[in-house]
Amino acid sequence: MSELRGIYTLWLREIKRYLRERVRIVSSFFQPILWLVVFGAGIRFPTSGVTSLGYQEFIFPGIIGQTLLFTSMFMGISVIWDREFEFLKEILVAPISRVSIFLGKMLGASTDALIQGVIVFSLGFVVGVPVNTITFFQTLPLMLLITFGLVCIGLTIASFISSLESFGVIQSFVNLPLFFLSGALFPLSNVPGWLQWVSYVNPLTYGVDALRTVILGGSWTPLSPLHYDVLVVCVFDAAMILVGTLAFSRRR
Amino acid sequence: MSHIIETMNLSKKFGALTAVEKLNIEVEKGEVFGLLGPNGAGKTTTISMLCTILKPTSGTATVNGFDIVKQAAEVRRSIGIVFQEPSVDDRLTGRENLVMHANLYGVPTGERRRRIEVVLKLVELEDRADDLLRTYSSGMRRRLEIARGLIHYPKVLFLDEPTIGLDPQTREHIWAYIRELSKREDITVILTTHYMEEADKLCDRIAIIDYGKIVALDTPRSLKEKLEGEIITIKTKDAERLSEKLRESGLVDKTSVAGDELKLNVKEGHTTLPRIVEMAAGFGIHVEYVSLHEPDLGDVFLHYTGRGIRSEGGEEYHGFTAVRRRQIR
Numbered sequence: 063m064s065e066l067r068g069i070y071t072l073w074l075r076e077i078k079r080y081l082r083e084r085v086r087i088v089s090s091f092f093q094p095i096l097w098l099v100v101f102g103a104g105i106r107f108p109t110s111g112v113t114s115l116g117y118q119e120f121i122f123p124g125i126i127g128q129t130l131l132f133t134s135m136f137m138g139i140s141v142i143w144d145r146e147f148e149f150l151k152e153i154l155v156a157p158i159s160r161v162s163i164f165l166g167k168m169l170g171a172s173t174d175a176l177i178q179g180v181i182v183f184s185l186g187f188v189v190g191v192p193v194n195t196i197t198f199f200q201t202l203p204l205m206l207l208i209t210f211g212l213v214c215i216g217l218t219i220a221s222f223i224s225s226l227e228s229f230g231v232i233q234s235f236v237n238l239p240l241f242f243l244s245g246a247l248f249p250l251s252n253v254p255g256w257l258q259w260v261s262y263v264n265p266l267t268y269g270v271d272a273l274r275t276v277i278l279g280g281s282w283t284p285l286s287p288l289h290y291d292v293l294v295v296c297v298f299d300a301a302m303i304l305v306g307t308l309a310f311s312r313r314r
Numbered sequence: 315m316s317h318i319i320e321t322m323n324l325s326k327k328f329g330a331l332t333a334v335e336k337l338n339i340e341v342e343k344g345e346v347f348g349l350l351g352p353n354g355a356g357k358t359t360t361i362s363m364l365c366t367i368l369k370p371t372s373g374t375a376t377v378n379g380f381d382i383v384k385q386a387a388e389v390r391r392s393i394g395i396v397f398q399e400p401s402v403d404d405r406l407t408g409r410e411n412l413v414m415h416a417n418l419y420g421v422p423t424g425e426r427r428r429r430i431e432v433v434l435k436l437v438e439l440e441d442r443a444d445d446l447l448r449t450y451s452s453g454m455r456r457r458l459e460i461a462r463g464l465i466h467y468p469k470v471l472f473l474d475e476p477t478i479g480l481d482p483q484t485r486e487h488i489w490a491y492i493r494e495l496s497k498r499e500d501i502t503v504i505l506t507t508h509y510m511e512e513a514d515k516l517c518d519r520i521a522i523i524d525y526g527k528i529v530a531l532d533t534p535r536s537l538k539e540k541l542e543g544e545i546i547t548i549k550t551k552d553a554e555r556l557s558e559k560l561r562e563s564g565l566v567d568k569t570s571v572a573g574d575e576l577k578l579n580v581k582e583g584h585t586t587l588p589r590i591v592e593m594a595a596g597f598g599i600h601v602e603y604v605s606l607h608e609p610d611l612g613d614v615f616l617h618y619t620g621r622g623i624r625s626e627g628g629e630e631y632h633g634f635t636a637v638r639r640r641q642i643r
Contacts, residue, residue: 071418072418078406082405147404148397148401149401152397153418155365156415157390157418157419
């Protein structure tokens, strides 16, 4: 019981901190808009032959996936921040387990990433991508599932690294390949065979595919069936939660 | 179990460096116990082990009857800590920080509100409780941390350098809180400090610690009384030479030099002083000033370790570099 209360407390702290950073929330609108409006409208990527969709519609779920990825990874920085400002000590000496501390942090960060995802989804109404309230509620749990594993990657890296600068470097080192090889921006059939294989081990590929299946419905031909996508994401989540908890529980 | 804290050969090594070596102390229930020593003496390492942040390399200790290695969770529930560096969340308000702490320590929700009001009152922060921490001064943060450390009714409160970096007025204020606290509540206070005055004013007993070892342990009063007589301080450019000459003459036997200052521990200060000055003149050594005073804890420290705890100027400097290093890392 007290562990659950601890998890809730740490979750609430992350949310409060996030919601107080208005600048970040407002600025979070801009990057997806750039991708959707400028990139999406300007490139007019030949999607014919793969799908009957326009390019903007095609990348919309991909941009949601990208937002989830970047936000989740970025949240790892909060661990480094807490350590830098010595706040981590206050949590570490509290009578709750490291597992609970990790879970509280993870759930908080995932919720933040989910909020970002919802913001981007709502842009779909503005930009003219065919979204509706039904697909919104279908996407919600899917987005949350995708963030869990990604947040754990960020937290795991952060628990091994002590400086903000190196975290930034490693973060983009992980972010960009995951993003580019997820099929978010172009159909994976456009890349050479060996790269396709790389993208098949990328968990985000399945996340983006699942988002497309739900949002675009029949006009999208999925890489793999939805239940298969979800299963892969769940397995990835479970593995990363385990790795993250272990990384976080090391005691010097 | 009569002692609230008992350490048994408590040791910590960081690689080749021995930070704490076979520490054996017993702290009585209800006392204010001070660990006094220069920066890097092993005070914070000792406290970190007692708070279960660090694992001892060998030996162990009990806090409130619980073993710090095997019963870490029980130990954590028994203690409150105010760290050397502020460890508050500056994006939250004072009250939110306190609520969070109460929740982490399992304070019953029904009682949380009342306890928070009580501790806020104790540190006089009721008016600022709903402001973000980033708008607090460092003295206010410190006070909030002391308040936070008390919410869960700890048996032992650890204060690691509670007044470091604070202005003299705030320092006096915090000393008053600590004294009040130990009088009113059923609580044992362990504090580390490298301020002589702080140790002298606050502590019932003091352990002087240097290079990870206890060099003396007693009440401030008896520590000072052990140094019989008085202390003469002489400022001169030839401090080393004068020290040598005086020892040769047999007039004094314990001398120590720190820069331009020569300190002597003498029995009959008032009669010895003129003779020393005469002697210095005889050797052609120019004396800038002399002073005669009762031994303070600084002299006690000097007596046991053979060196000064640190001059005020140097101390500021060391504090500053420590902070810089932390930010850069």
